[in-house]
Amino acid sequence: MAGGPVGAALRRARYLLEHTGRGLRGHRTVVGNAVRVTAASCAAFYLCRYGLDLTVMSVYATFTVVSLGVLARIPGSGRQRAATTLTAIPAGLALITLGTLLAVRTWAAVVGMLVIGFLVAYAGTTGPRIAGAAPGMQLLYILPCFPPYAPDTLGQRLSGFALGAVLLALAQRFLLPEPDTPPFRRLLADASDAAATLADHHGGAPPLQALDRAHTAADALRPSRVPPADMPASPTLAHKAMGHAAEAVRTLLSRLDALHTSAGPHTAYHPDTVVLLQGIAATARAASHALRQGRRLRPGEGPSAEPLQSELAPVRTHRAVTTLERLSTDDRLRYLRRRALVVQAADSAVVLVLATRLLFGDRSVHRDPAGHSFAYARARAPALWWRRLTTHFTPRSVIFQNACRFALGLATARAIAGVLDLQHGFWVLLATLTLTRTTSLETWSAVRQALIGTLIGAAVAGGLLALVDNRDTVYALVLPLVMLLAFIAGPLRGLAWAQGGFTLVVATLFAQVSPVTWQLAPVRLEDVLTGSLIGLACGLVAWPRGAGREVRRSMAALCSAIADAIGQTTARVVERTGSTDILAINRALVLAQECLAQYQSEPREETARQPDWPAVLGAGADARHGERLLPGRPGRITHQEVGAWLRRAAGNTAADYRALARHLRTDDAPPQERRPQPLDIRGLLAVAPPLARGSPDGDVHALSAALLIDSVIWLDALTADLTRIREEM
Template identity: 40%
Template sequence: MLGTSLLGRLRRRDPGDAILRRAARLTLVASVVFYGCRYGAGSSVLATYGLFGTIAAGSFAQLPGPAPQRARILVTSLPAVWALIAAGALLAWSTWAAAGGMLVIGFVVAFAGVGNPRLVGLASAFQLFYILASFPPYQPGTVPERLGGVTLGIVLLAAAEMLLWPDPVPVSYRQRLAEAADGVAAFLDAAADGLTDPHTDPGGRDARRTRAHDVVAAIELGRNPPEWAPSAAGAQDRALRICAAALREVLVEADQLAADTPSAPIPDRTAARLLRASADTTRAAGRALSPGGPTVELGDLDAAIGRAEAAYPEGEGDGHDAPDVSRLCRDATALALTDQTRIFAVGVRVATGSRLDGVDTHSGLFAYARHSPWTLYWWQFRAHLAPRSAHLHSSVRLAVALAIARVAAGVLQLTHGFWVLLATLTVLRTSAADTRTALRPAVLGTIAGAVVSGGLMLVVDQPIIYAVVLPITLMLAFGVGRLLGPVWQQALFTLLLTGVFAQLNPEGWRLAEARLVDVLLGVVIGVLAGVAMWPRGASHDLRLNATRYLAASADAVEQTIQAVLGGAPPLERALNRVRQRMILVDASYCQYHSERHGPHHRQVNWDAVLSAGHHVVPGAESLLRRNPPGCLAGWPAAAALLRDSAGQLRSAYDDLAGEVAHGDASAPVPVRIGCAGELDRVRPLLSEGDPRSVRHLVEVDRWLAGLADSLSRIHPR
């Protein structure tokens, strides 16, 4: 009965048996490697590095993607593993040399992940390879054996990933993006139907709108695991991020058109035709994201844009009759939506590796695609070398803690000093709150494991017994223990380690005592480092980065308005400043989601706050492509109206930044009332300008109103 209850509990915690399958693969490979090296080849060095290489790559490394991708990452990481083991072995001659190497390598390995999330998944495993090799005895001559053992373990594990009980292929970010594209396309079709016949199935339009918002929300970076989110510096991940931003903008514009649906069918169907062309292109781009999907073509969309822009300004009157501003606003919104659709389609071509020959790539938006991966990585790396980078703080904290732990283990001449650093690595988190959370299971589990293993060693002193039960302890530690909870996992891992070293270097019950002392020392160092160095984790950095990001966004808005009014501000510099600060705020936001938070931190609706900034850059670039700098020069009344609107928006951004910095509830901000509601603001100016200038005024004012609308959605949770 007890066994049945335990089995049922494990199955509930592991739907699909994913954890147990991984544990079974790890157990089989680790057992084969250890038995073959220790008892077949008769080498303790081969056995040690083979076993710990398998455990590090199979348990500590968190790798994304299907089995073939994970296997490829493991095999291609071997040169880095060899370098780390060689460096550790050569620096093991001195405690201070090894600690200095730990400080440098610990930082570099942790910080390297800013350019590729796959490196983040390998960071802990890489740290372990250096840690294991950096302890005495100092025997450079054993480096070939060490490299041979770890290579054998990693290669066999990579083969097992593909051949033994492979995991189901997970849903990738591209699949989520393709699903979002399909949902948005369906909503665009419904919005187009609403313009041509407002009384056709309004309930169906609402359902499609709801689904579109749900699937677009699923592609937010913060809602995807770091190893899955497209946060790498490479061209494909950059393109996917642009695609996600463009699709969000398409949905925002479609919402506006749906909200402004007239009570009767509109006489001119330009907006409806643009919506349908955008729906077709968005759907085709989503299909192109699937493996082997056809390349998305832009000819039909470009033709629709060309026809709309050719008819758009001239069809509004002769400059003396009042233009139909409602129609102007609908058409302007549809053109802005179509422009973002085109960005989405071009981004999909870049993400899928399609050629861009003959394709207008919107000036510098996709200029990065012409640069090498190393250049792109350096840009990302340099962006995070900033005082408010969450990645920089985490990397420095970890490197310093591991270096101190290495000094303590060397000065105290601990026989198994490796366990001190392993405990520090295990308990240290990105915030003091999370470190305290990891403290209790680490201590309780180690004490329980040490007591049990020490008692066993008093009773059983035959290494052959521990050899026989090795597969059982492996399966318990990495399968059952992980499902039962952190305390059980730590206790069973302690039992596994004492059983392994009972075969490598029998010391009796004192081995369990050494394990307990080493882990407690490592835990103390980890806790002190977590409390002393940036204890608030990403929450503090997120507030400061978001404040600076909103301020930069406000500057970009004001300078965009100055540009269309004929000023010559350094607009590209302002937009680049927003992009740079977006990198830091997005990184802080992703780390923030992985930490524990008190009720005070939840007062800020971070999704809405960051969305308010994310609308600025793509919107400004789209606006200036159809409304070039100086398009409204020489119209003083329009200049006064737009400057007043930009000033109010700047105040709203500044107020929001101040509230975010203090974690207070948002104060009232400008609320968007739609195109029809903007008539009273611009009506006095309509008879003063020519049709093209009126069009520019409506488009610029519509953009400012959209930004105010994004601010109006921010409320405390």
């Protein structure tokens, strides 16, 4: 018997169950979300429909769970997702109220859709949690903005929404919750500890174990590695301070890494270097301790940068004088670069401490001698939020473009559904919302898959409706299974499965709300087709290539901003006149980063080689670093010939970046063939006066030399960035 057909069937079934179970365990996130959404939506629907006999409330409760649990992509752990869902309740109540009131006329609903669709999509500029919730929040306005105009049901609608949101939050928190991830402060503390361990090494063979730990800690702080919900991406002061601290500690780790790996196995560090490394280690550990404690600082508490700053000032000037004396034999700046590493590491450690103090409430950091890069500490919360919102309010922002595309598509779909008086116009807008992509090519691919899936789902749904007829008990028993399978198959098997499964869910759900026939299935197919065509048309009209062209424009704008920053910073260093506009390069960097992120996420047919876009972003970060730090350095370059040399060198570098910007904008000719030349150190030697040791003005000249060397190192780094970019082109 065991070897017969029955035994073979049993073995086959056991094999399928084992492999299916193993596959589902490998997709824990998808399965867990499907279980949570199914449990919350079914509980909400059964309670309202069969317990309270409130049909409208049941529909809104169920669609709230589906919109915020499936259509939205709220990131984070179970605790973070639940907090985001609960935080969205006031906005959801407002959207449902507006949708209900504006449904009185088609033109009012269309205008509301245009404005609200744009605002909800554009709100994603303020952080990944809001961006993830935005698609689901769109649905909260779409659902009530269709006839019948029934303001008397507003109470049921709002109650259903609130119930669905609370049940979903409870499911996210307690039912197979997503595991907690290390908070960003802990990642900063780990990186600070790794830097301290690396700074404890004072010569000899490279500390391989400490270097590996430093690489791991720095990699954990990369934006691509940090979970979106933990990324300090909002415009709050705390998040800006954490981002500043992350930039500082990654720079610190990279400089210490370069210092140790560039030295020979038997190299003995200079006593000045050892002193600075000891100060860096102590400062990094103090910052790590404060980050792990995580409590607000009282006056006089917390890590202090003063000891390291007192050690850094004489070393900076002494090394500058020594370096200038050796420039005649160091025309390729090898000695200068190596000597600058530990000084730059100390600068980064000071910034790390100041950013940590700002994170825990010390707004006075901008008054520190090294605090000129913390001008935002004086700004109030409304100003920070307004600055973030206006940063992307330009047609050159991909976030602005996407918001316009979605708003145009939704408003068009609402107008067509109202004019044609479609039976289920809600599904038209839902199709437009879920199938519109950032490129017309991707939208067409999504439409093809969606129509295939909807056609199959409609056929199955039509058969189910015809077979079961109006027996609500059967639909009530089938609904959880249908939901669970649809919400698992969609993310795992693709858009066709998602649309087919959702068609079956809609049919099973609506069959319990009001009497329906098998004709509901072809209506669903017709509405999805209409919404798909609208989304495709809007994709062809509004920025059909997505970020394909915009990435070159944004990188060109960043190169122009780098050139401007070079000129403005050099003028401040040499003449102490004018001002630096740090917001300009910040804005250019943010726009370029967002554009590159979208560009890399879009499927493409062409395989043409692209410039090294991350290297352009790196050049922007280097330009911003100098723009933040150099104007606040003590000293002044008083020697006219030296100042003129520095202005010429900066002008040449800025001109190279402007030439690169022109090439990226027009793409009509290759950039100039010659590589960017190294800085004309011999020209500097010809005009730099000798520094007489022990002279009465020795301190003044030493400060001037330190400022000059810092500026040369900055320009040298920007030239090296430009060389790497050109090599890739």
